[in-house]
Amino acid sequence: MSRSASRSANGTPAARPGRPRSAAVDRAVVEAVLRQLEEGVGIGELSIERTAREAGVGKAAVYRRWAGKEELLLDVLRSLDDDTAPVLQGACVRDDLVALLEHLRRRGLAGRSSAVLRTVIAQVRAHPRLWREYHETVVAARRRAFAEVLRRGVATGEVRPGVDVGLLTDLFTGPMLARAVLHDWQELPEGLAETIVDTVLEGVRPRVRPR
Amino acid sequence: MSRSASRSANGTPAARPGRPRSAAVDRAVVEAVLRQLEEGVGIGELSIERTAREAGVGKAAVYRRWAGKEELLLDVLRSLDDDTAPVLQGACVRDDLVALLEHLRRRGLAGRSSAVLRTVIAQVRAHPRLWREYHETVVAARRRAFAEVLRRGVATGEVRPGVDVGLLTDLFTGPMLARAVLHDWQELPEGLAETIVDTVLEGVRPRVRPR
Amino acid sequence: MSRSASRSANGTPAARPGRPRSAAVDRAVVEAVLRQLEEGVGIGELSIERTAREAGVGKAAVYRRWAGKEELLLDVLRSLDDDTAPVLQGACVRDDLVALLEHLRRRGLAGRSSAVLRTVIAQVRAHPRLWREYHETVVAARRRAFAEVLRRGVATGEVRPGVDVGLLTDLFTGPMLARAVLHDWQELPEGLAETIVDTVLEGVRPRVRPR
Amino acid sequence: MSRSASRSANGTPAARPGRPRSAAVDRAVVEAVLRQLEEGVGIGELSIERTAREAGVGKAAVYRRWAGKEELLLDVLRSLDDDTAPVLQGACVRDDLVALLEHLRRRGLAGRSSAVLRTVIAQVRAHPRLWREYHETVVAARRRAFAEVLRRGVATGEVRPGVDVGLLTDLFTGPMLARAVLHDWQELPEGLAETIVDTVLEGVRPRVRPR
DNA sequence: TCGTAATCGAGACGGTACGTCGTGTCTTGAG
DNA sequence: CTCAAGACACGACGTACCGTCTCGATTACGA
Numbered sequence: 018m019s020r021s022a023s024r025s026a027n028g029t030p031a032a033r034p035g036r037p038r039s040a041a042v043d044r045a046v047v048e049a050v051l052r053q054l055e056e057g058v059g060i061g062e063l064s065i066e067r068t069a070r071e072a073g074v075g076k077a078a079v080y081r082r083w084a085g086k087e088e089l090l091l092d093v094l095r096s097l098d099d100d101t102a103p104v105l106q107g108a109c110v111r112d113d114l115v116a117l118l119e120h121l122r123r124r125g126l127a128g129r130s131s132a133v134l135r136t137v138i139a140q141v142r143a144h145p146r147l148w149r150e151y152h153e154t155v156v157a158a159r160r161r162a163f164a165e166v167l168r169r170g171v172a173t174g175e176v177r178p179g180v181d182v183g184l185l186t187d188l189f190t191g192p193m194l195a196r197a198v199l200h201d202w203q204e205l206p207e208g209l210a211e212t213i214v215d216t217v218l219e220g221v222r223p224r225v226r227p228r
Numbered sequence: 229m230s231r232s233a234s235r236s237a238n239g240t241p242a243a244r245p246g247r248p249r250s251a252a253v254d255r256a257v258v259e260a261v262l263r264q265l266e267e268g269v270g271i272g273e274l275s276i277e278r279t280a281r282e283a284g285v286g287k288a289a290v291y292r293r294w295a296g297k298e299e300l301l302l303d304v305l306r307s308l309d310d311d312t313a314p315v316l317q318g319a320c321v322r323d324d325l326v327a328l329l330e331h332l333r334r335r336g337l338a339g340r341s342s343a344v345l346r347t348v349i350a351q352v353r354a355h356p357r358l359w360r361e362y363h364e365t366v367v368a369a370r371r372r373a374f375a376e377v378l379r380r381g382v383a384t385g386e387v388r389p390g391v392d393v394g395l396l397t398d399l400f401t402g403p404m405l406a407r408a409v410l411h412d413w414q415e416l417p418e419g420l421a422e423t424i425v426d427t428v429l430e431g432v433r434p435r436v437r438p439r
Numbered sequence: 440m441s442r443s444a445s446r447s448a449n450g451t452p453a454a455r456p457g458r459p460r461s462a463a464v465d466r467a468v469v470e471a472v473l474r475q476l477e478e479g480v481g482i483g484e485l486s487i488e489r490t491a492r493e494a495g496v497g498k499a500a501v502y503r504r505w506a507g508k509e510e511l512l513l514d515v516l517r518s519l520d521d522d523t524a525p526v527l528q529g530a531c532v533r534d535d536l537v538a539l540l541e542h543l544r545r546r547g548l549a550g551r552s553s554a555v556l557r558t559v560i561a562q563v564r565a566h567p568r569l570w571r572e573y574h575e576t577v578v579a580a581r582r583r584a585f586a587e588v589l590r591r592g593v594a595t596g597e598v599r600p601g602v603d604v605g606l607l608t609d610l611f612t613g614p615m616l617a618r619a620v621l622h623d624w625q626e627l628p629e630g631l632a633e634t635i636v637d638t639v640l641e642g643v644r645p646r647v648r649p650r
Numbered sequence: 651m652s653r654s655a656s657r658s659a660n661g662t663p664a665a666r667p668g669r670p671r672s673a674a675v676d677r678a679v680v681e682a683v684l685r686q687l688e689e690g691v692g693i694g695e696l697s698i699e700r701t702a703r704e705a706g707v708g709k710a711a712v713y714r715r716w717a718g719k720e721e722l723l724l725d726v727l728r729s730l731d732d733d734t735a736p737v738l739q740g741a742c743v744r745d746d747l748v749a750l751l752e753h754l755r756r757r758g759l760a761g762r763s764s765a766v767l768r769t770v771i772a773q774v775r776a777h778p779r780l781w782r783e784y785h786e787t788v789v790a791a792r793r794r795a796f797a798e799v800l801r802r803g804v805a806t807g808e809v810r811p812g813v814d815v816g817l818l819t820d821l822f823t824g825p826m827l828a829r830a831v832l833h834d835w836q837e838l839p840e841g842l843a844e845t846i847v848d849t850v851l852e853g854v855r856p857r858v859r860p861r
Numbered sequence: 862t863c864g865t866a867a868t869c870g871a872g873a874c875g876g877t878a879c880g881t882c883g884t885g886t887c888t889t890g891a892g
Numbered sequence: 893c894t895c896a897a898g899a900c901a902c903g904a905c906g907t908a909c910c911g912t913c914t915c916g917a918t919t920a921c922g923a
Contacts, residue, residue, distance in 0.1 A: 036892070039895075143350050244871085245916075247915050249874095250873075280875095286875040287876090456891090497899095565773045617823065635821070667920085698911085699908075
């Protein structure tokens with residue numbers, strides 16, 4: 018997150034001496050970044066200098082909070098990522114998988130996010146350190162959710178055992194992610210989650226019609 | 229590729245006036261970029277200035293060939309991508325899919341490429357214009373190959389009809405790409421291609437044992 | 440002079456926001472130029488780039504102060520020209536003329552100035568805009584001083600009336616300047632001022648010996 | 651002059667093998683320089699590159715003839731300096747001095763020369779080596795002519811003895827040169843030569859009226 | 862009527878400097 | 893201690909010339 022403005026152990030902000038940091042500055046900076054991104058400024062042209070100028074804020078105030086352009090972007094990314102984990106019914110594994118995937122799809126095109134989110138992800142991808150951090154936070158959490166459901170599926174007999182759970186996760190998420198992040202042609206269509214889940218579950222061999 | 233050194237219609241290089249461009253310069257520059265990339269220089273720090281210096285080449289000589297950092301990178305990327313399309317047997321759709329996927333896997337970790345290729349891809353991803361170009365060249369070609377095989381599979385009855393071919397392609401390539409490009413944890417293990425193809429073909433429902 | 444660091448009307452430096460410019464930078468740059476000049480670097484080879492490097496200063500810091508090489512040189516020139524106007528006795532016109540000319544001669548060979556000053560003048564001469572500025576500041580002041588003394592001479596009867604004062608000025612200063620600036624053979628010898636003044640005053644016709 | 655295209659001892663051009671140099675190139679280049687100068691291009695902006703381009707000539711062809719920008723300028727300067735030495739009557743020293751000075755004045759403002767000549771002189775002044783060369787050729791010749799006349803004047807009793815001839819020369823030429831080269835305000839007015847000569851001869855003391 | 866050889870135009874070559882911009886740090890005075 | 897403002901050293905940007913070099917083509921001469 019932002020650079021730690023030192024906090025005491027229990028989490029309550031230590032009453033530090035001097036003028037407290039203005040929350041308005043934080044907001045102004047993040048807003049300025051988003052505004053530029055939406056105006057199509059392109060991350061190459063994004064600079065702390067310009068951002069501070071547009072936010073009506075001193076450069077020092079920015080550097081006091083973030084160590085550099087990437088850290089700032091990471092925070093912007095997280096601000097877009099209101100991670101309200103999806104509610105799972107728990108009844109049917111297939112439905113839970115659809116719910117997870119639908120959640121992923123939604124975040125890939127929701128309102129403001131849309132282009133911006135995908136852009137920022139693409140950028141953060143280019144910075145190993147940040148990517149790792151983002152990965153560990155967001156991606157790993159998602160994978161854990163899938164893995165859990167899939168393991169339950171194996172237990173209930175809804176999913177064939179003997180396949181690595183990690184691979185299974187990629188089997189479901191990979192197609193969606195490839196579409197969203199790698200080729201960002203079009204918006205991800207409604208019903209995509211269901212189609213993927215069902216197709217992976219059933220396979221693409223011709224159905225054996227029971228007589 | 230490089231900036232056009234205008235050619236006559238028939239393809240033979242038009243005898244242009246003046247001293248011809250030195251191929252040694254092209255080589256030196258591309259090598260310098262690769263060297264830096266291998267030293268972990270990170271695309272952000274890559275600069276034409278530094279590259280020219282390390283290549284022992286004038287900046288002008290670089291700008292004569294490439295319009296900017298991105299164009300140069302694109303060329304470097306392509307130089308890594310000796311796209312010797314995989315040979316397909318054509319006998320069995322399943323085997324052809326494995327061959328295609330294996331080819332993809334190999335290029336994701338072969339020799340020099342390895343880290344560099346993945347880094348560059350991650351970086352290029354952040355530059356929409358370059359990404360589009362790379363996508364149209366490399367990614368689209370790969371998708372076409374998959375689509376062709378899959379259509380054959382539908383025709384021969386090896387693949388269930390009624391599923392969008394584009395989606396099918398993502399079902400096979402997505403998991404591999406997600407592993408290679410999105411989470412670049414480990415090397416892609418041997419046998420991954422086969423596992424993916426078979427799992428997607430068969431589905432993950434428990435097998436219905438015919439009596 | 441330097442680029443205006445805007446001042447309030449009354450002349451006291453307006454308390455501008457932000458970090459004030461470091462006087463050390465000004466000094467370092469001017470010193471660096473002088474050092475190079477003394478090492479015989481020749482004005483053609485003088486470059487802002489090199490100067491900034493040698494002064495241990497960023498290029499931007501230089502451009503913040505001077506609009507270009509010429510402006511900088513002009514400042515250097517002025518720094519050599521500590522115009523402590525000569526003290527005039529006011530008693531005898533002839534002596535005042537000698538004092539003025541002697542002052543001019545001195546500045547034409549004094550210590551450090553010597554070669555450097557003459558070089559810089561020769562250089563600045565080649566830049567119309569700068570020359571005009573230098574001329575208006577330094578040369579015009581000098582001419583005014585001469586004109587004043589000469590007018591007094593006409594009034595007191597020490598100088599024949601009917602000769603244009605501007606021309607008279609050139610009659611006295613021209614020979615000295617021609618020696619110093621046009622042919623810079625040797626140093627200007629002691630006693631040159633007196634010789635010139637007396638010769639111009641008396642003329643070069645053979646003396647009419649009163650009986 | 652131009653770089654020596656080696657000549658045999660007797661002065662006739664040695665018949666060298668290979669294609670002879672085209673006189674048209676020499677002309678085109680000098681013309682191009684003059685054209686630019688007249689268009690007010692300013693010597694700073696003059697570049698061999700641009701000149702060759704405007705002359706429709708290869709850079710190499712220029713460098714084959716002149717060692718650099720300054721040498722070229724020197725040649726241009728000389729081409730302006732049609733040194734038809736003035737014809738001297740030889741009867742009266744005063745008239746000869748006027749003739750010499752009038753010649754100097756004329757060359758300082760004649761037709762095409764005018765601005766261009768003075769500009770080029772000012773520029774050449776800034777290059778010690780070239781200046782020396784120009785000085786030795788043009789200036790020294792002029793001084794010799796003055797010195798000769800003045801020595802004759804001393805012999806005939808028209809000029810007071812005991813004054814250094816070199817200084818005397820500067821007494822006459824200095825004022826004119828100062829006006830032309832140092833302050834190039836206005837054109838040098840008609841009659842200036844006579845005024846200077848007479849004033850220096852007679853001095854500026856009030857005339858002693860013999861009874 | 863041939864080479865031979867220096868010329869021509871064009872333009873690439875490794876350099877250096879240009880003047881601008883962005884980096885991250887530092888330094889003001891004010892709050 | 894924070895704030896906006898802005899100076900600081902640094903280094904990259906893309907362009908222009910520098911003076912040298914390599915091209916293919918042209919133009920003279922002597923063999």
